[in-house]
Amino acid sequence: MKFLSFLMLFASVVSAQSNYPKDYFRLPLDIPMQLSGNFGELRPNHFHAGFDFKTNQQEGLNVYAAADGYVSRIKISTIGYGKAIYITHPNGFTTVYGHLQKANGRIQDKIIELQYSEKSYEIESYFKPDELPINKGDVIAISGNTGGSDGPHLHFEFRDNKTEEIINPLFFGLELKDHKNPVVSNLLVYPIDSQSVANKSKRPVILSLSLQKDGTYLSERVLATGRIGFGINANDADDVSYSSNGVYKTQLFSNGKPIFGFEFDQMIFDEARYVNAFIDYTRYKKTHQRIQKLFMKQPYGWSNIYQNVANGIINVTPNFLASQRIEVSDYQENKTIINIPIEYSAKPALILEDIKPTNYFIKAKADANFEKENVSVFFPASTFYDDFYLNFDVKNEILYLHEDVVPAHSFFYVSFEDTKTSDTDKKKMFIANLNGTKLSYNATKLVGNTFTCRSKTLGQFILAKDTIAPKIYMAKSIEGKWLTDKKSIQFTISDDLSGIKTYNCFINDKWVLFEYEPKTKKLTHSFDDKLLLEGQNKLKIEVTDNVGNSTIFETNFFRSQKK
Ligand SMILES: [Zn+2]
Numbered sequence: 309m310k311f312l313s314f315l316m317l318f319a320s321v322v323s324a325q326s327n328y329p330k331d332y333f334r335l336p337l338d339i340p341m342q343l344s345g346n347f348g349e350l351r352p353n354h355f356h357a358g359f360d361f362k363t364n365q366q367e368g369l370n371v372y373a374a375a376d377g378y379v380s381r382i383k384i385s386t387i388g389y390g391k392a393i394y395i396t397h398p399n400g401f402t403t404v405y406g407h408l409q410k411a412n413g414r415i416q417d418k419i420i421e422l423q424y425s426e427k428s429y430e431i432e433s434y435f436k437p438d439e440l441p442i443n444k445g446d447v448i449a450i451s452g453n454t455g456g457s458d459g460p461h462l463h464f465e466f467r468d469n470k471t472e473e474i475i476n477p478l479f480f481g482l483e484l485k486d487h488k489n490p491v492v493s494n495l496l497v498y499p500i501d502s503q504s505v506a507n508k509s510k511r512p513v514i515l516s517l518s519l520q521k522d523g524t525y526l527s528e529r530v531l532a533t534g535r536i537g538f539g540i541n542a543n544d545a546d547d548v549s550y551s552s553n554g555v556y557k558t559q560l561f562s563n564g565k566p567i568f569g570f571e572f573d574q575m576i577f578d579e580a581r582y583v584n585a586f587i588d589y590t591r592y593k594k595t596h597q598r599i600q601k602l603f604m605k606q607p608y609g610w611s612n613i614y615q616n617v618a619n620g621i622i623n624v625t626p627n628f629l630a631s632q633r634i635e636v637s638d639y640q641e642n643k644t645i646i647n648i649p650i651e652y653s654a655k656p657a658l659i660l661e662d663i664k665p666t667n668y669f670i671k672a673k674a675d676a677n678f679e680k681e682n683v684s685v686f687f688p689a690s691t692f693y694d695d696f697y698l699n700f701d702v703k704n705e706i707l708y709l710h711e712d713v714v715p716a717h718s719f720f721y722v723s724f725e726d727t728k729t730s731d732t733d734k735k736k737m738f739i740a741n742l743n744g745t746k747l748s749y750n751a752t753k754l755v756g757n758t759f760t761c762r763s764k765t766l767g768q769f770i771l772a773k774d775t776i777a778p779k780i781y782m783a784k785s786i787e788g789k790w791l792t793d794k795k796s797i798q799f800t801i802s803d804d805l806s807g808i809k810t811y812n813c814f815i816n817d818k819w820v821l822f823e824y825e826p827k828t829k830k831l832t833h834s835f836d837d838k839l840l841l842e843g844q845n846k847l848k849i850e851v852t853d854n855v856g857n858s859t860i861f862e863t864n865f866f867r868s869q870k871k
Contacts, residue, residue, distance in 0.1 A: 329399055330481030333374040334444060336405060336464050337361055337451070341484065342549045344461055347476040348572030348612075349554030350587060350598045354580035355572070356554070357474045358404065358465025359482075367409045367460045369451040372444075374403045374464075379415055379440035379448075382422075383432040386826050389463060390455025395442055396469060401480075406463030409452025414440060416449075420821065427812070427819045454825065473574045476556075478639045486546035489644045490555045490636040492517070494541040496588075496599055497530050500621055502661060504534030509659035512539070512588070512599075517646060524645040531653035532624040537603030538648070539588055544638045560602040560620055561633040568602045568620030570613045582610035584715035585693040593713045602634065606672060606694050608717075628652045668698040682725040683707045683769075691720050706742060710766040719762040722750075724771045727757050733773065734759075736855045738806060740772035741765070747772050749806045749854050774805040777857040780849055790866045791835075799831045799849060799861075806854035814848040815839055822849075837869050 335341055345351075345360030363369045377397035384391050389406030393415065396402045411419055418440060422431045442448065453460045466475045478484065495515045497506040507513045507530060517525040530536070538560060543552040559569035570586075585608040588599040603620035604613070622632065632648040670676050672695050676687040680702040692714060701708045707722065722739055729737065738752040739761040747770070750761035759771060781800045791797070801808060801824075811831055813822040820839055822831045831849070844866055852858040 328475070328479040328481075332397075332399060333403065333480050333482075334372065335361075335482065336371050336374055336403070336462060337363065337369055338372065339364065339369065340548065341482065342551075343484070343546070343553060344459075344549070344551050346544075346553040347474075347478070348556070348575065350583055350600070353584060355575060355583050357575065357577070357580070358406075358463055359477045361462040361464055362549070362551075363451045363460050363462055365460060367450070367452045369462075370447045371405055371408065371449040371451050371462060373442045373446045373448050375399075375444045377403075377442050378437045379418075379435055379442060380437075381432070381434050382411075382415070382419060384419065384423075385430050385432075385455055386824055388455050390457060391449070391452065392455075392463075393448055395448070396437075400469050401475070402467045402469055404463070404465040404467065405449060406465075407452055407454050407457040407461060408449040409454065411449045412447050423821050424819070429811075429821060429823055453827075458827075468574070473576055475574045476572055476639070479573070484546050484639070485548055486544075486638055486640045486642060488545050488547065488638075489642045490542050490544040490638055491552070492525070492540050492542045492634075492636055492644055492646060494597070494599065495527055495634070495646060495648075496539045497532070498537045498539060498588075498601070498603070499532070499657075500535040500537055500603070500605060502663075504532070504536055505653075505655070505657045506530055506532040506536050508655055508657055510657045510661040511659055512591070515648070524647060527646055527648040530648060530650045531655065532650060533652060533654055535621045535623050536650075537601065537605075537621050538632070538634065539599040539601045539603075540634060540636065540646075541597055541599050542636045542644075544642075546638075555636050556639045557635075557637040558600065558602065559635045559637075561635070562622060563630045564633075565616075566614070567616040567618070567622075568604075568614070570600075570610075572612060576611055579610050579612075581717055582608055585717070586610060586613075589715040590713040593711075608693050622650070624650060624652050626652050626654075664697065664699075666697045666699055668700045669695070670698050671695050682727075684723045685709060686721040686723075688718070688720065691716050691718055693717060705770060707769040709769060712765050712767050714766055716764045716766065719764055721760060721762050722769050723758050723760045724769075725758050726771060736775050736857070737771055737773045738855060740770055740805075742768040742770045747805060751854070772805065774803075774853060774855050774857060776804050777859040778803040778808055778851040778853050780851055780859055780861040782863075785863070786847075786865045787863050788866070790868070792866075792868045794835065796832055796834045797847075798833075800829050801831050801849075801851050802829050803851075803853040803857075806857075808851060809854045810850075810852045812850045814846075814850075816841055816846050817848075835867070837867075840867050840869070842869055843867075 342362040344362050349356040375397045377395045380396035381394035391408040392406040451462045496512045498512045499506045499510050516528045542555045544555045557571040559566050634646040636644045672692045675689050678685045678700050683702045699710045739750050740747040752761045779802050822833045849861045
């Protein structure tokens, strides 16, 4: 039944795909399209939701509205999409433009107005259709590198106005020349159960591939017993982008019937984190290689997957006879095919399982609570995708909570009780992640003597104290200087431990906008003569860290408006 419903779903996707308007949207840049990232590509904790357009490795390119519509949302953040503009179009879709350096015209005026009224660089606001109408081809912004971006580029995505699903930009007729087949750099066989053996191993085994005369690949023979599954590492390049991006579609066939597969047609935003269930997370953490598993040991709720009743798992019994084939395709239907011969073999394993039983077994579907000394941990049911033996210990005030090799889908809770520290000192304390010698901040609540934080990452935790206030630094002092010719001023701010929480800047006691870029630690203000006095001006900057230590920096500068 499940499989049938998949076929129906698949058919509806194919027909829906042809219903998307093909000539409605223009490209948001006026340079030829080159992608540094594509739709569905595997990223840390998410599938990539749009296209990343290369911008000639620079900022400041004009960003154009892809079609008529109106600005429906603006979000300015120091993380995520950075400065982002959403344009809603009357044909049922919204386009999103991210990592912008600066908006243009009325949109920029609106942003400044909101930032001053909220006294905050970071804002999020929604708009009605008549507030900021936009015509196709209007320059809405210039491209940048703001937010969670590690190089200048434009993030561009499509959403369905009704369902809010994210849609593959290629559905809208954006032309991408691609004659290259996807590249499968690794094929692995996974013994699923403790009785399963594949090629004399109870651990995943890499299978060598050989290119055949007809262009397909033949895998090394799999000699197995019990339930097994397959995983691949696959990428796709197009003709023009010189980047290796994600693949569009992957299918596993058994005797010609599809038994597992996925396709990046559209995605549901809230399902992004399933990427950690989809890849072999342990291997990714240890080798940085993302193996996409073509089976599910325990089903998880990612809508882009279809599977048969056995969830893509193949049971190899005596007299097993079936041909397995993997097909990996890009959007233009260039295809890489791998045939995998499997034979039953009763030979025992020489390489045994990598599982070390502990006293702390996690059943993924059930709540779990562990305590030792002054530390307790609570995992609500369904925190994890699979059952596993957790390493748990408390030694020298450090909580050892496994390693970040098992992915958590949702938050678990860590508590430390502290009856020794004074109430005053407690206010400066938080639960930190300990990575080697590096401490990182978790938002921590204190109730009575108990500190609690939540996390989605296993590892080491420790109570930490931050008593050192942030630093505010200026490369060249402006004290007493005339800055009449300067367009902007910039400060470097940093905090040694808990991290920067707030930054507020005042000129002549009035709040003024400073933009904060955590990647460079820079606080930047662009002068606006309306906010300045003739002659002497007073500047004050206040920066606070996450536990409330704060630093105030004050200076004076001169400026003349009679230029
Ligand atoms: Zn992106």
